[in-house]
Amino acid sequence: MAAGQGDQVVSRSVVIKAPAERVFEVLANPYEHANFDGSGSVRGQLHGPTRLTLGDKFGMRMRILLPYRIENEVVEFEQDRLIAWQHTGRHRWRYRLEPVEDGTKVTESFDWGTSRSPKALELLGYPKRNARSIEQTLARLKALIEQRVA
Template sequence: MATKKVARSVVIAAPAEEIFDVLASPYRHPDFDGSSTVKGQIHGPDRLELGAEFGMDMRLGVGYRMTNRVVEFVPDRLIAWRHLGAHRWRWELEPLADGTTRVTETFDYSYAMSFAYQLAGWPSRNARAIEQTLPRLKLLVEDAA
């Protein structure tokens, strides 16, 4: 099966560690979510690690709750989670020589029934959400510095 991913990147004027701290805190996710579906954390740790589960209040037309599990984790460099659907949200941080960090967010649906995801339009919806999320994360982190 071909790998199916939607990814976008942004350069943030902050060290990878500071950005990772925001990403690894599920309480902060509503602050930078560009999809406007993440409303708040309902359970889980303050800081994520490999295997951690965290629940979020969500809204896409109607309210619902989603439990996620961290499935990839390299401190200050990579974090990815998934819920009971097999697709993943992945964040990769690449420190650059000038002290900034390239952040790449990826919606990876290669683990799922990709045809159904494409038919439902999820890849393009998630691309638009990523394009709104990354500037919000940039502003959030740079304003805190």
């Protein structure tokens, strides 16, 4: 499946003072996701591998108003550079890593152009809410990794 259209992607970036390999090892371990999630909705992993690769499926415990479970699949993968997953709604969460002088530039994107119903997500305000969540997630990811590297 192709990536979504540019006007249906919200992205934010941060530089983390750590090599891309260290950042990627956290992103590719779904047991870590609740440790850096800035939305407050990810509660922990239910099943799946501890190291994700293309095509892997993993279940997560979630909560937005009420608790629920969601099944995700890794749909984009390039070792130490890119990982993206989606669930049955088909919108994607993508992390792109780029080595820079001070460490690694991490760009997180919410891509609702791949969604089964992108207009519904827009009407429900997900892009705007997810922009705030991405900013909080990246801040938490930066703190988590830099604390481990120190």
